[in-house]
Amino acid sequence: xxxxxxxxxxxxxxxxxxxxxxxxxxxxxxxxxxxxxxxxxxxxxxxxxxxxxxxxxxxxxxxxxxxxxxxxxxxxxxxxxxxxxxxxxxxxxxxxxxxxxxxxxxxxxxxxxxxxxxxxxxxxxxxxxxxxxxxxxxxxxxxxxxxxxxxxxxxxxxxxxxxxxxxxxxxxxxxxxxxxxxxxxxxxxxxxxxxxxxx
Numbered sequence: 001x002x003x004x005x006x007x008x009x010x011x012x013x014x015x016x017x018x019x020x021x022x023x024x025x026x027x028x029x030x031x032x033x034x035x036x037x038x039x040x041x042x043x044x045x046x047x048x049x050x051x052x053x054x055x056x057x058x059x060x061x062x063x064x065x066x067x068x069x070x071x072x073x074x075x076x077x078x079x080x081x082x083x084x085x086x087x088x089x090x091x092x093x094x095x096x097x098x099x100x101x102x103x104x105x106x107x108x109x110x111x112x113x114x115x116x117x118x119x120x121x122x123x124x125x126x127x128x129x130x131x132x133x134x135x136x137x138x139x140x141x142x143x144x145x146x147x148x149x150x151x152x153x154x155x156x157x158x159x160x161x162x163x164x165x166x167x168x169x170x171x172x173x174x175x176x177x178x179x180x181x182x183x184x185x186x187x188x189x190x191x192x193x194x195x196x197x198x199x
Contacts, residue, residue: 010052013044013048013052014052016042016043016044017038017039017042017044017048017049017052017053017059018059018062018063018066019042020038020041020042021033021038021042021059021060021062021063022063022066022067023041024037024038024041025060025063025104025108026104026105026108027104029107029108029111030056030060030108030111030112030115031111033056034056035049035050035053035056035059036049038059057112057115057116057119057122060108060112060115061112061122061125061126061129063108064108064109064112064126064129065129067105068129068132068133071099071105072133072136072137074095074099075092075095075096075099075140076136076140078091078092078095079091079092079140079144079189080140080143085144085147085148085190085193085194088144089186089189089190092186092189093182093183093186096167096182096183096185096186097181097182099182100167100170100171100174100182100185101170101171101172101173101174101175101178101180101182102171102175103175105171106171106172106174106175107175109168109171110172112126113126130164133164134157134160134161134164135157135160137160137163137164138156138157138159138160139156141156141159141160141163141189141192141193142156144189144193145192145193148193148194150193150194152192152193153192154192159192162188163185163188163189163192166184166185166188167185170182170184170185
């Protein structure tokens with residue numbers, strides 16, 4: 001087996017640390033997860049963590065970006081896949097039921113938002129991160145509307161903000177009460193792209 005180059009080794013270390021941090025943040029939350037513990041659980045020195053991530057908040061921000069990228073890629077693939085609009089929405093509904101209200105993810109988002117509130121640099125990074133998510137949602141809503149020949153009732157950016165807000169709020173409620181259905185978000189998307197609203 002060929003030895004890894006320095007660049008490959010650094011990339012592997014970073015990937016291992018992110019995966020370990022993701023598991024710890026989702027299981028134990030932000031406050032209870034230290035960089036030292038991430039290093040220990042991943043099998044690296046503290047120096048390896050600090051050489052990749054300046055602070056715990058920088059590491060958590062990267063973890064959240066990774067989660068957003070993964071989760072929203074799943075949703076985008078379902079909504080943009082084959083089949084009728086109704087078939088795609090039903091697939092999305094299954095994703096929403098499995099995903100919205102995930103206790104670890106929901107609580108981590110909430111806890112980190114509180115941490116970022118008093119840190120302007122971190123707040124700006126979080127706003128940028130959410131901007132990317134809104135952009136992805138807006139593009140998918142516009143594509144869905146275009147595929148059905150409907151004009152969105154709101155500009156795509158506003159429609160994305162409405163859907164994201166509903167999803168975040170519903171996620172918090174479902175983390176508290178898992179018996180609540182995630183169908184509200186699917187119904188909101190259906191209404192926006194099926195012409196129920198008037199533009």
